[in-house]
Amino acid sequence: MHYSAAVRTSLVLAVLLALPAAVFAQAVKKAPDTREQVVFSYAPVVKTAAPAVVNVYVRQRVRRDSAFNNPIFEEFFGHGFGRSERAQNSLGSGVIVTPNGVVVTNNHVVQGDAGTEIKIALADAREFDAKVLLKDERTDLAVLQIKGSELEFPYVNLADADQLEVGDMVLAIGNPFGVGQTVTSGIVSALARTRVGISDYQFFIQTDAAINPGNSGGALVDMQGRLVGINTAIFSKSGGSQGIGFAIPSNMVRLVVESALQGGSGVRRPWLGANITELTPQIADAVGLDRTTGVLVASVTEGGPAANAGIRPGDIVLAVDGKSVSDANAFQYRFTTKGTSGEVSLDVLRTGTRRKVSIPLMVAPETTPRDLRDINGNNPFGGAKVANLSPAVAEELSINETSGVVVVETEAYSVARRLGIKAGDVVAEINGEKIETTRGLEKIVGKGARVWRLNIRRGGQSIRTVIAG
Known part of the structure; x- marks a missing residue:
């Protein structure tokens, strides 16, 4: 049956007029009663x-x-x-x-x-x-x-950064360019970034919240106002924010703060007692892995936690307390942030068999007194502070050797600094004499010489040089 346009319009009007008035009331837009109904705001988070x-x-x-x-x-x-x-x-x-x-x-x-x-x-x-x-x-x-700790200051609680997910909203708060406190918003762009090249612990939260010079050390917070990271660097060709910023996760922050509150001169890190290295595609293929994930145990320290737990050279560590590790940086972060009490579970692959190994968490021991000495005088180590090596000193300096004499630091403008002597350098020989203790080093350089023949180990490599006296 066909109706004319006029008839169809009359029928529609009749139907509409027959509907209850409540239907029209629901369709009518109403002005919001409160500001919160109009605006989605980060203000409560910022106030916290x-x-x-x-x-x-x-x-x-x-x-x-x-x-x-x-x-x-x-x-x-x-x-x-x-x-x-x-x-x-x-x-x-x-x-x-x-x-x-x-x-x-x-x-x-x-x-x-x-x-x-x-x-x-x-x-x-x-x-x-x-x-x-x-x-x-x-x-x-x-x-x-x-200074003035008798006062009470506003503070933020530390969140568990492992609970973050890509896509979570975050705020960056700091003082960019010295203009005053500034808040920027963004999301978590990526987690566990390990190839950034900022510090020894390559494990960062990546965010697109704007971070600029002066933001360093500022807060990255979640939507509950809890600290999830310390903003530390940006990837930029211009020097300004380009949407790629990096923050140190709060789990690492917690470890450093706890170490500071316990006193001492350094961070209390757990000691593995093993040298960990990257897993190559060739090794991964040889052991039957379909991807290059995990880390290879290159060597094990006799009497250390790893050795006592049965870890062997050639083992492949796949996870720390159930958290997979993609490379050596990820392993170092996961293991270090476990602290120095209790134990940690490692997923280890050996000859095709996967097993769990429990390792006690403990600080590295100082098996030999470090006997710190400041070297003075006109010699290649003038202005250097040296120590006897032990697992504790090696852990503090992030080196693999555990015996001999190591440079702890060098003074600015000192002879040692000018000659390129660095913290972590192990002094093996001076003028053909083997160096075993700080006292021995001090005695040898105190004699003076017309020519200094040095043998220094750095990063597993031996550096030999001759310096005029």
Whole structure:
């Protein structure tokens, strides 16, 4: 049956008029009653976290050498002739993680020698002096203490970064370019980034929240206002944010903070007692793996936790407490963040058979007293601090050797620094004499020589050089 257009319009109107008035009421748009009904806002998260994010101001005296800085001039005009000093200021961000004012920031923000002045500026404009509790170059983290700890400060709680998922929303809070506290939003772009090249522990949260210079040490927080990471670097060709930022996971932050609060000069890391290396495609194929995942045990220290648990050279570690490890960086992070108490379970592949191995978590022992000595005088190690090696010292310096004498640090502008001597260098021989103790090294260099023939081990390689006395 066909109807004309006029008839069809009349029928539609009749049907509509017959509908209950409530149907029309549901279709009518209504003005929102509250601001929350109009706007999705991060404001509650910011109010929770932002008061705990601080500015870190660092001022240090930096020496500069001129053309007159020469031993000949020093002999006539005194030590230090030809050197001048200038003040160098830097700015970064930090996060208060305890109510008594413990602050976490990046190590590179507060990097400097003794005499460095540090000030903390809170979001409410209060300023305080601060001191360094612990600096750890390997993680690029530093822990500070605000002077005035009798006060109670705003702080953020640390989340479990292992609960993060790609796509989770996060906020980055810091002080980019020194313009003042700034909040940017984004998502977790990737997890477990291990080939970034920032620190020894290559395991980062990647985010597209805008991070710029000055954000270093600032907070990456989740939607509950908890700290999930410390912003530390960006990938950029221009120097500004291009949507690729990296943060140190909160699980590593927790380990460093706990070590600082326990006292001591370094981070308390668990000791594996084994040398771990990358798994190559050739080895993976030989053992029947369909992908290059896991790490290879290259060597095992006799009497160490790995050896006592039955780990052998050639074993392949696939997971730490059920968390798979794709490479050596991932293993190092997973194992280290377990702390130094209890035990950890490793999934190990040996001759095609997968098994679980439990390893006790413990700090590396100092089997030989380190006997720290400062080397002075006109010799290649002048200005260097040396120590007797032990598993504890080797762990602190991230080297594989556990016997002999190692350089712990070198003073700025010292002879050792100028000659390229580095922390972690193992002094094997001087003028043909084997070096076994710090006392022995000090005795040999104290004799002086016209020519110094050195044998130094660095990164598993032997470096031989000759230096005029």
